[in-house]
Each structure stands twice: as C-alpha cells, then as structure tokens.
Amino acid sequence: MRKHYPGEPKPGYVTPWEDTPDWERQAAAAVYGQVRDFVAVSGGGTAKLSREQKGRFVALCWIAQIYRHFPDPKPSYVADWDELPEWQRQTDADIFERIEREA
Numbered sequence: 001m002r003k004h005y006p007g008e009p010k011p012g013y014v015t016p017w018e019d020t021p022d023w024e025r026q027a028a029a030a031v032y033g034q035v036r037d038f039v040a041v042s043g044g045g046t047a048k049l050s051r052e053q054k055g056r057f058v059a060l061c062w063i064a065q066i067y068r069h070f071p072d073p074k075p076s077y078v079a080d081w082d083e084l085p086e087w088q089r090q091t092d093a094d095i096f097e098r099i100e101r102e103a
Contacts, residue, residue: 004087024066027065034061035096039103046100054100055093056081062092 002009017025035058039046046054063078070077082099 003091006087023069027062027069030065031058031061032099035099036103039100051088051093051097054096055089056097058092059084
C-alpha cells in the first residue's frame with residue numbers, strides 16, 4: 001500500500017492488524033482464502049495471468065465482502081476496477097502476487 005500510494009496514506013489505510021475493525025479482518029481473511037484457493041485449483045495457471053487480471057480478482061473478491069458486511073455501501077466502496085485509483089489497482093495486484101508466492 002505505501003509502495004503505491006501517492007504521499008502519506010490516510011490512517012485507516014495503514015492501521016495495524018490488531019487495531020483493524022473485526023469486519024475488515026474477516027473480509028481480508030476471506031479474500032486471502034479466495035485467492036489462495038484460486039491459486040491452488042488453477043494448478044499453477046495463475047502464473048500466466050497479467051497483473052491486471054490478478055488485481056481485478058482481488059478487487060472483485062473485496063467488493064463481495066463489502067456487500068456482505070454493508071447492506072448499502074457507499075458507491076466508492078464498491079467501485080469497479082476502471083474506477084479505482086492506480087495505487088489501489090497496484091496494491092490489489094501486489095496482494096494477489098504475495099498470496100500466490102506463499103501458496
């Protein structure tokens with residue numbers, strides 16, 4: 001996140017894990033599991049995905065979690081890939097690639 005965010009990120013973007021709200025920790029764990037499972041069932045096929053495809057997958061999984069935890073979220077919380085700032089796209093791709101390496 002800090003790698004791609006222009007300037008100093010908002011405090012909520014870099015909150016330590018233990019201070020992160022429960023819903024957000026649950027959502028992050030769910031996205032982690034979805035990516036890990038996707039990597040596993042692909043049998044190595046995710047290595048051929050582009051960074052954009054990897055980032056889109058993370059973003060879509062996150063949107064589903066937002067809808068799970070908030071019945072009527074703000075539109076910016078569920079913005080489609082093309083509406084996300086570049087720093088968020090790059091962060092989402094980094095998230096996928098980190099999980100992919102660990103899987």
